[in-house]
Amino acid sequence: MIIVRLLFTTVLTISAIYAGLFVWNGIFHDPWTRDAHVRADIVEAAPRVSGEIVDIAVRNNMAVRKGDLILTVDQTDYQLALEQAKAARDEAEASLEIARQQSSRYDQLKQKGSISVAAVDIINADLATKSAEAAVKAADAALKVAQVNLDRTEMRSPVDGIVTNLAADTGDYATAGVAIVAMVDTNSFRIDAFFLETQLARIRTGDRARVRFMANGEVVQGHVSGIAAGIAYSEDTSTTLLQAPEPSFQWVRLAQRVPVEITLDARPVGIPLVNGATTTVIIEPSVVDDRTLWRKLMDRIDWWRGSTGGTAPPAPAATHRNRHGGSGATPGS
Incomplete structure (x- = not known):
């Protein structure tokens, strides 16, 4: 009876470990992040001459085409x-x-x-x-x-877009060069996804991506169009134009988050695109990691030991196979 219990416990433990490893591999197989947002260019249109506004040809949240009349100055x-x-x-x-x-x-x-x-x-x-x-x-x-x-004196739209947060009214005084109307450029919608720097090794420009919108769960296909070449950090005072994402806590070190730009191959059907809306992005790497599940786990443990100051040996080379065929040896990650 004791032997049966021991065997049952052993089988149950091994099954639990295998199930945990299977779930872990499923989660970390493809780089993904919930820290992603819809982004668009915001055009701050300003009149080229000064004067009293005598007519406004648009209304708030109205779609306009490039060249459409926005407002008229006296x-x-x-x-x-x-x-x-x-x-x-x-x-x-x-x-x-x-x-x-x-x-x-x-x-x-x-x-x-x-x-x-x-x-x-x-x-x-x-x-x-x-x-x-x-x-x-x-x-x-x-x-x-x-x-x-x-x-x-006739101010016209510089882009195809949507008038947003319109506060100007007839009778207001427009000053040349001072922005008075904001428009979201509808031709510039894309996704800004922030990935941990530890995930960048498996992300390449051109990789396919799945974008899930938080609003209704709709999934839209896209592809990686670029990876930011720099982010701002507290010690760097050379510029204020770079994005400054807050690092997220990961064990002992704080891994920086790097913006990855995703171009949408199609627009969502059930919801409108809104600048700042929340999305989840999953990248489908163009190379496939052929390491066994156990090797992946051991390499990850070695990486954790190294990141906490240990003396872990370097991870062995892993064979990666391109999704379109062909193979090569690249360092394991």
Whole structure:
């Protein structure tokens, strides 16, 4: 009876260990993370000229196409400036015509041998003509500037997007260069997935990925389009433009989280894409680890020993097979 109990206990223990290893291998076979979010470019549109807003052609959360009218700034001052520029150009052209006639008259008198025309008069007439020509060019440029400023009173969408958090209203004063409307660029949606640096060895650009949206559990296919070349950390003060993800606690060391960009091969059907929405990402590595389950476990234990300051021997080389065929020997991870 005791032998039966011992055998039963042994079988149960071995089964539990095998089941635990099977589950562990299933979880860690493909790199995955729950720390992933939908991301899109946010365009902060600003008017190019200042003035009172007299009309708003969009509403909050409205989809717009590139070139669609967003709002209109009061055109009165810019229309008057255009009329003044036209008048200045007409005046400059008249002055040029007078100067040309004067210069032509002096040239004709000189050719007839008139002694009443001095050489200095001819030179001065030619210089006056050149000055009038330059004035016409300046007037043309001023006219173009006035026309451009008038056209810019109509603020148009720079991208295909969705107007978000619209706070501007008719009667507000718009200042040139100050953002007044935010738009989510609908052509820029992608996934920012933060993977532990210890997972990067099995992630390659082009690897297929499965993106599960937290909102409804829908799964969409995608692929890895890039891995961040740098992240900000407390000791690095060279720039403030890099992302600064908080490291997550993993045993003794704090493993950094590195942004991996996922391009969606399709859009979700059941939910709209929202910048900042939460997703789970699972990467399907382009190489397959052929190590046995036991070898994987032992290599992981060796890695843990090394990460805590131990003197673990280096992991043996493991054979990896490409999903599309072919094989090669790469260091185990």
